[in-house]
Amino acid sequence: MNSSFGENVANLRVALKLSQDDLAQHAGISRSMLSKIERGEVNPTILIAGKLARSLNTTVSTLLGEQPSQQDRVGNIQKFVEALKTADEQLEKIIACRKEIETDFQATFHQTHVFDKEGRYLFVSLLGARYIGRSSDDMVGKHWRDLELPTAFMKAFEQHIMTVFSTEKPLTTEIVYPTPNGLRYFEYRIKPLINENGSVEAVIVSSRDTTNNRIAQFELANQISKLNQLIEICPIGIITVDRHGIISIVNQSVQTLLSPHSSDNWVGKDMNELLDWAGLDHDQAPLAKALRGEAVNLEFQNDRGVCWQTSAFPLRDITGQIYGAIAFFQNASDVLPR
Missing domain, CATH: 3.30.450.20 (PAS domain)
Incomplete structure (x- = not known):
């Protein structure tokens, strides 16, 4: 192999922000061997060269400094196009999912959470976290028990989530929850998120604070009761x-x-x-x-x-x-x- 091989390995490793220990461990060789290869003191075997190329997500030809053939260029372009198509399809799915969510919840629901099958938070909107005195980063990846949220309220909520996982049907209900500002009423909608295999991979929960509506309904009912009493007499x-x-x-x-x-x-x-x-x-x-x-x-x-x-x-x-x-x-x- 030519002397540029070791230099190219070192340059690419540094560009990828990998230490010699990281690359050596990933390639399955010793750090001292990698150091000698990068300094050009030893020529690696074909097997070791292949391991280094795979670990650096490149080819042996590239590490040798060789120009790719026309066939290689065509192959690389095809791979790039395929990767671009895949990324574009994923982006389209994300946009479609976002539009669906916005259609369902725009202007009415203000707090959003996503849960996996184990009941862990995959996503928490800023407002949703703020309502219970938390941060989004503090909640993601954790179960409500890990966060020591009120058991009396969260057990019923968890049951509703599991119901949507099992029935694959959306559910809308209301819950009373203690917040730093006192007890609040929340109306929430739980909707299944279906993966490409047709099964429920997660659920999205969007909710809104209905406390003021509740108070208004109570006051209205009270006024209607008084009015009915006046009407009766x-x-x-x-x-x-x-x-x-x-x-x-x-x-x-x-x-x-x-x-x-x-x-x-x-x-x-x-x-x-x-x-x-x-x-x-x-x-x-x-x-x-x-x-x-x-x-x-x-x-x-x-x-x-x-x-x-x-x-x-x-x-x-x-x-x-x-x-x-x-x-x-x-x-x-x-x-x-x-």
Whole structure:
């Protein structure tokens, strides 16, 4: 072999940031032998030259300083093209996976985790780690038990993850978790990540803090409860119906004014089954007109001699669409002539 072989070995080793010990161990030769080869004091055997070339990810011809033949060049180009194709395919898969994740979780889910089959963290978003007072680097590669996360909460979470691994189906649920800022509600979605063999290799968990929504729902329910109490004791009869004319709210005053039926039996019934509009056709009744967008004020007297006034109005959502109607009934026996 020519004298440039050892010099080329040394130059490539240094370029790859390998020590003589590293290269010698990888090639299966002694450090002293490698040192002599690099100084040109000995010529390596073909076997040792091949080991050094493989360890340096090159060829013996390159270490000898020989120019590759045209056939070698073509072969190298083909290998390069194949490697480029493989890398491009992998990149395409990554982009497709990212688009899928963004489609599923954009604008709604803010914390992301990826778990392997043993329940270890493969990825933790910065926000996800921050919520529990950790760093992403501190969590990756570890199980929640290694991190001493709360067992009472994490066991149920782990069970959900294992369910997705076994069923290969996504799952959405909610959990209450203790954070440095107190107990918080989290809605999370667990989705399987399928490998090229069609099996679940990992799961991705994306979650969002729903605590404020929970508080708002509680306050809304509390206000609705108070409103229902006021409606129930109100001396004016109140009925609401959905857009199909099905009764959704009715108070006890309606029973006194309009019908001997208990108001408990009204909810969920068609308004035309229970309300007698003093001979009016159903489509001319106040609530029916309100469902068509009209505001109605009428006076009636039922077959029991009770005179009453009614006002009915459509209920609209923020887009202006009618989703129901409401009617108010008031005893007017002392006002209207009999």
